[in-house]
Amino acid sequence: MDDYPPVDRDPAPERYGRLRVQTAAPGPADWLTERAPGYGDFGTVAGVAAPGFAAYARVLHPASLDELPVRWATVAAVHGREVASGTDWHDVIGTDRDYYNLSEYGVPGVWDEHPAEGPTPPAVARILIPVLARHTRTAERCWFGLWNGYGRWDFDRVPTFDTPGRDEVLLAGTLAEAITPVSLDEFAELPDLWWPQDRAWCLGGDVDLVSTYIGGSVELIADLLADPELEAHPVGPRDGVG
Template sequence: MVNYPPVDRQPAPEWYGRLHVQTADLGPARWFTEHTPGQGGFGTVAGIAAPGFAAYARVLHPAALDGQPVRWATVGAAHGQRVGPDAAWHELIGMDRSYHNAAEYGVPGVWDEHPAEGPTPPAVARALIPVLARHTRTSERCWYGLWNGYGRWDFDHVPAFQTPGREEVLLAGTLAEAVSPISLDEFAELPDLWWPQDRAWCLGGDVDLVSTYIGGSAALITELLAVPELEVHPVAADSGVY
């Protein structure tokens, strides 16, 4: 058996971009663990974006062609597939889950890059922020969860809160600062979880997903469905995640 050297991690930062890493009071995240048992289980929409909201949406992370975003619907049409709320990317393109059994990578002139796995991509986040801001009274006071297992930062001694399947470091900042971690460098992940102080909505992602999920009011979800820069589908709280 090969023994690989440990990965050198940088000390946990006090500021993640312009988001302040919380090292004392995790109270703002307590509501994630106070739900009725059985609600928001691992692998469900409510497990990613918190249970109890009136409506939920799935925001697809775009594929790309020559660095430009490509909608799943465009890719699906090229592969003879329809994209619905429960579409799985690997099934859409006729590959196994690890993307290893395709004779050809992409479709010339249609797509050449898979959707980004993990937290919300910055371009998607920028399109979401103004919509989310219109549906909270506290956009200047928001909370964020960053999975402590991404490996670059040593968060071992920073308090974490539990979500289904993950441990998250708590961050604080404004809604406009949600994309600020990219100021660190091009590899910095955005937070997995976002929610405002008034809990009017919750945005959730995960390292293994190619979608972002949002729970909120019916009005919020209706507005998200109409954003031209985004590819969004309504989903149920107990739907699976992809």
């Protein structure tokens, strides 16, 4: 077996942006880890966000042209296709899921960059925050999960909590502070999971996805679907993710 040198990682910060890294047992996340078997499995909407909500939405991460957002529906229309709630990006551009070449893409004048893979992109987060704030009484007290697998920071001595397929570091702050990791540098991911103290909703993303998933009230999901700045579709908790 080959011996690989240890990977140098930055020490775990006390704050991730303005979010406070929690070094005590992650009790506020217990409700996320205590899932009924078979409900909230890895690869499902409820597995990425959380089970038990009245309704769910999938928010698509936009493609871009000259660094400006481009809706999936715009790209699909060029190819004579439509976007539905379960459409994958590779279906939009007409390539194989496992073999499309990220270095060969784009339609001149339509799009030139794939949607961002990973947790919620900052531009999308800025639109989501005021909508989410209207649907919780505790926007000033929120919790967040940051996947321990991004590898840049050494969180090995920080307690983590498990979600389907992932282990997460617990962060605390206000809803508005969810965007503050962008102050670290352009490579800092936003948290994968967000939820308020009153658990009125839960937002989930993942390193391998080009969508963000949100569970909440029927009223919240209706607001997300109606927001003209978002490209969102209704989904069910057991639907697959992409």
